[in-house]
Structure formats: C-alpha cells, structure tokens
Amino acid sequence: MASSLLAGERLVRALGPGGELEREQLPRKLRAQLEAALGKKHAGSANITDPRRLVSFRLIRDLHQHLRERNSRLYLHELLEGSEVYYPEIVKPPRNPELVARLEKIKIQLANEEYKRITRNVTCQDAQCGxxxxxxxxxxxxxxxxxxxxxxxxxxxxxxxxxxxxxxxxxxxxxxxxxxxxxxxxxxxxxxxxxxxxxxxxxxxxxx
Incomplete structure (x- = not known):
C-alpha cells in the first residue's frame, strides 16, 4: 500500500534556500522533517545520483494544513508538480519448510487416491495383484x-x-x-x- 511520494524538483526547490516555502514560515519541526525526508534518496532507485526523495503522506498533510491555516496563495498541487506516488516493492515472506512439506505430502496422497479411483475398474493382469x-x-x-x-x-x-x-x-x-x-x-x-x-x-x- 502506498504511503509516500517521490518528491519532484518543484518541491525540492520550494523547500531550499530562497524557495517559496521559506516565506511561509513553516514550523521548525515540520521543516526539519521535510528536509530530512528530502535528504534521503529513493532506496529502490538503480541510479545512485537519482535526485528523487521520499516524503510520507503525513508530512504532505501537515504541509497542506499549515498552508490552509495561513491562507497561503501557494497551493499544494503546485508544490507536488512532478511528484509521483511511491509503491514499495512487496517482499513475499519465505514459505515455511514444514508447511511446504505437508502440502507436497497432501498432493501426493490426493494423486494416489485419484489414481486408485480411476483404475478401480481396470482388470489386473498380474496373478499376484489382489x-x-x-x-x-x-x-x-x-x-x-x-x-x-x-x-x-x-x-x-x-x-x-x-x-x-x-x-x-x-x-x-x-x-x-x-x-x-x-x-x-x-x-x-x-x-x-x-x-x-x-x-x-x-x-x-x-x-x-
């Protein structure tokens, strides 16, 4: 489930020195959290020079709430221009070896029962066959x-x-x-x- 944004250059520039968010007098805690988030590179990127950063939805909501309270003329959709929703890669947990062994045993048992059911009416040619x-x-x-x-x-x-x-x-x-x-x-x-x-x-x- 998505819980973060890949911040675009627009948001990075707005938070930087002389950016548009500097005059919005962001709370110190909110600014620190945004700067810390934008300072971390996207862990899933193949390129180590990729400028994209991860920002959680919670920080975006806090930023939006602050802009609304100040009646700012800076709109959130403008700041998020070029940003993308980040979908983390789902890592499947390793299967339990005991469970896998039990499933294989059940499959073999079901296959044997199905074989016996199919060959139940087949006449056995072996003299030792019951x-x-x-x-x-x-x-x-x-x-x-x-x-x-x-x-x-x-x-x-x-x-x-x-x-x-x-x-x-x-x-x-x-x-x-x-x-x-x-x-x-x-x-x-x-x-x-x-x-x-x-x-x-x-x-x-x-x-x-």
Missing part, C-alpha cells in the same frame, strides 16, 4: 447365471407350447387351430419371461 481371483469368480458366476436364465426361458416357452397343444385337443379338432393356440400361449409366456429377465438385469446393473 482381487483377480474374485473378479474372475464374479465373471464366471455371471456367465453361469446368464446361461441358466436362457435355458430356463427356452424350457418354459417350449413347455407352454407343448402343454397348450396337447390340452387344446379337447377344444379344437383341427391341427391348425391347436398349433395357433399353442403359439399364442407360448408367445405370452415368452414375453412374461422376457419382462422378468429385463427387470432382473436392470437390478444387477444398478448394483454395479
């Missing part, structure tokens, strides 16, 4: 359950067809009517079985 046998067992059980479900579906539809065909001989005398009735009943049973299978598969996918 979880391989269990994953293989799950896959075998899934295939076995699918084969049993398909086999039951075929048996159920075929049994419905045969039962309807044999039972319809007491109702229909023609072969075509018996076959048609058996096909209708088998289709209804097959659709019902498919509905149950789809609902069961949706439940299993939701648990994954």
């Amino acid at each position: 979880g391989t046998l269990s994953d293989l067992g799950k896959q075998v059980r899934s295939v076995k359950a699918l084969v049993i479900t398909i086999f039951n579906f075929i048996i159920t539809v075929a049994a419905a067809f045969v039962c309807t065909y044999l039972g319809s001989q007491y109702i229909f005398t023609e072969m075509a009517s018996r076959v048609l009735a058996a096909l209708i009943v088998a289709s209804v049973v097959g659709l019902a079985e498919l509905y149950v299978m789809v609902r069961a598969m949706e439940g299993e996918l939701g648990e994954l």
Whole structure:
C-alpha cells in the first residue's frame, strides 16, 4: 500500500534556500522533517545520483494544513508538480519448510487416491495383484447365471407350447387351430419371461 511520494524538483526547490516555502514560515519541526525526508534518496532507485526523495503522506498533510491555516496563495498541487506516488516493492515472506512439506505430502496422497479411483475398474493382469481371483469368480458366476436364465426361458416357452397343444385337443379338432393356440400361449409366456429377465438385469446393473 502506498504511503509516500517521490518528491519532484518543484518541491525540492520550494523547500531550499530562497524557495517559496521559506516565506511561509513553516514550523521548525515540520521543516526539519521535510528536509530530512528530502535528504534521503529513493532506496529502490538503480541510479545512485537519482535526485528523487521520499516524503510520507503525513508530512504532505501537515504541509497542506499549515498552508490552509495561513491562507497561503501557494497551493499544494503546485508544490507536488512532478511528484509521483511511491509503491514499495512487496517482499513475499519465505514459505515455511514444514508447511511446504505437508502440502507436497497432501498432493501426493490426493494423486494416489485419484489414481486408485480411476483404475478401480481396470482388470489386473498380474496373478499376484489382489482381487483377480474374485473378479474372475464374479465373471464366471455371471456367465453361469446368464446361461441358466436362457435355458430356463427356452424350457418354459417350449413347455407352454407343448402343454397348450396337447390340452387344446379337447377344444379344437383341427391341427391348425391347436398349433395357433399353442403359439399364442407360448408367445405370452415368452414375453412374461422376457419382462422378468429385463427387470432382473436392470437390478444387477444398478448394483454395479
């Protein structure tokens, strides 16, 4: 935050011998402070002969207040002609080594957790990698359950067809009517079985 001015030549000349501020009868303390401030070169300047000097805002306010009290015809903005606001360089404090070490440890931990999360569903090819046998067992059980479900579906539809065909001989005398009735009943049973299978598969996918 700025708190000083880089005094220009106008202010330096006004405070010097025979300058405009000499007849303003500045208080001894204020003049001494201004002369001391203008006698110090700007520490951030690369050129050691740089005539710019640092003057705090407090001294500028005191000078302005004095000129107002004397009803002086010398205005502050005229004195500050060529002056600039001085912004000191912000020096960043050194980081705590312990804090840096903790942050690095946390970054590594988060990276490992993210890696584990990404590779959680990747099948491990190493026989020594944990979880391989269990994953293989799950896959075998899934295939076995699918084969049993398909086999039951075929048996159920075929049994419905045969039962309807044999039972319809007491109702229909023609072969075509018996076959048609058996096909209708088998289709209804097959659709019902498919509905149950789809609902069961949706439940299993939701648990994954």
